[in-house]
Amino acid sequence: MTAQEVHRRMALAHTTAGELLAAHPGAHVHLTGALAHGLAHARSDVDLHLVTPDSPPPVTAVRRDGIRIDITATTTSAVDGARSLLGSFDLPLEGDVPALREVRSRMGELTRLRTAQRLDGRGTATPVLTAPEKTVYARWALADRLQEAITLTEDLAGLLHSGQVHAASVTVAQLGIVIAQAEAVAAGQPLLGPKWLPALRGLAATPPTGPLPLPPLADTGPHGGQWGFADIQHRLLKAVFACWGVPPGPAEPLPDVMRSFGWLPIVCNEGFAAQFGDDVLALSGGQLLTWATRAPAPTAGRWP
Structure with a gap:
């Protein structure tokens, strides 16, 4: 306009x-x-x-x-x-x-x-x-998008397990939008509808630019040789850091169970955690740092 x-x-x-x-x-x-x-x-x-x-x-x-x-x-x-x-x-x-x-x-x-x-x-x-209210809004909006990503990931796991690859592809497309929304709200933008994401991504850029296209998810096709779920984890972890700050302290080992498919970050009163479906694991700041620098890939090289 x-x-x-x-x-x-x-x-x-x-x-x-x-x-x-x-x-x-x-x-x-x-x-x-x-x-x-x-x-x-x-x-x-x-x-x-x-x-x-x-x-x-x-x-x-x-x-x-x-x-x-x-x-x-x-x-x-x-x-x-x-x-x-x-x-x-x-x-x-x-x-x-x-x-x-x-x-x-x-x-x-x-x-x-x-x-x-x-x-x-x-x-x-x-x-x-006020500025403090906008900060709290960003944290709630990010929590909302993280929960939506967790829901979609659980659906994706079930669809892939039952071989419904076409439905899985639709879910992957929805997941890409949710991740871009999480990145936008973590950068201080409101959670407007998906059609505004290119413009919001431009406003969130440094310096602000015109509308920017949504980045594709890495190797997300069901026939890919190596599925890019680690890319999804990395992008959401960066959104968490943008909204909450990078946790202090040295890196610490991650629980072995998190080498499996599906875990995504959340933030709560007690600190940081990982969630897959209804399963939640509390994490230290050091474990979150390890996850951000070396997000665990699925145990199999293909879709689970």
């Missing part, structure tokens, strides 16, 4: 926000989504979120200057409830626990908050979340 198209949409957003604020005293208006994050295409809508202290009024989409403006409404208490999840990262070693399930079920709300810019109706936009 050209700078002129962005300016036109932003002007419409500010004008509409001013009208909403005048009609609903005490309310806030948030610009959310791709446009709020500096991303949009030539046919992008403008997404506005009306936040009122009482029951939200009925709202609808409007069309101005050929551009659709989608308006949704909610209450301050609902927004505060979602925002409270960004006060701290609290994930026990078990991994898939009620806290994580709640965060994952509300990731759309949290991402809307992550992108939200508060419009004052006079042409000024300010981020809704």
Whole structure:
């Protein structure tokens, strides 16, 4: 989208926000989504979120200057409830626990908050979340993507074991998207839909660039001579380090069981761990360093 198209949409957003604020005293208006994050295409809508202290009024989409403006409404208490999840990262070693399930079920709300810019109706936009809240968001979003990668990997193992190579190829493609999303959120980007991944990867680059293609997974075909699961592990471990920092201490040996297919990293209150399906192994920082420098390959040279 050209700078002129962005300016036109932003002007419409500010004008509409001013009208909403005048009609609903005490309310806030948030610009959310791709446009709020500096991303949009030539046919992008403008997404506005009306936040009122009482029951939200009925709202609808409007069309101005050929551009659709989608308006949704909610209450301050609902927004505060979602925002409270960004006060701290609290994930026990078990991994898939009620806290994580709640965060994952509300990731759309949290991402809307992550992108939200508060419009004052006079042409000024300010981020809704503070820097610490954005850090917690990144950690929850990474935990969400790690759990999705773990789920896909377990499915992949079952599909390959039963010889369903075509379904496995679809799962591999989904896994590639999830890994790229994990890398983007670890680099400080919101968990927007897959179509925005090239643009988010460009924004995460140093220095920022235009959209970048997704990197392919290494040798992931079911007929490959050496399957590249170690590449998946390496990329997710780098995302963990980008989000949480590199653990101190000397490298330590990994458990022998982790030489088998399927283990992926997670971060929890107790520190670091590896998970495959429902099996979770606590790891020291030194073991995580060993894993990052020499991720174990599957015991067989082909798909398990």
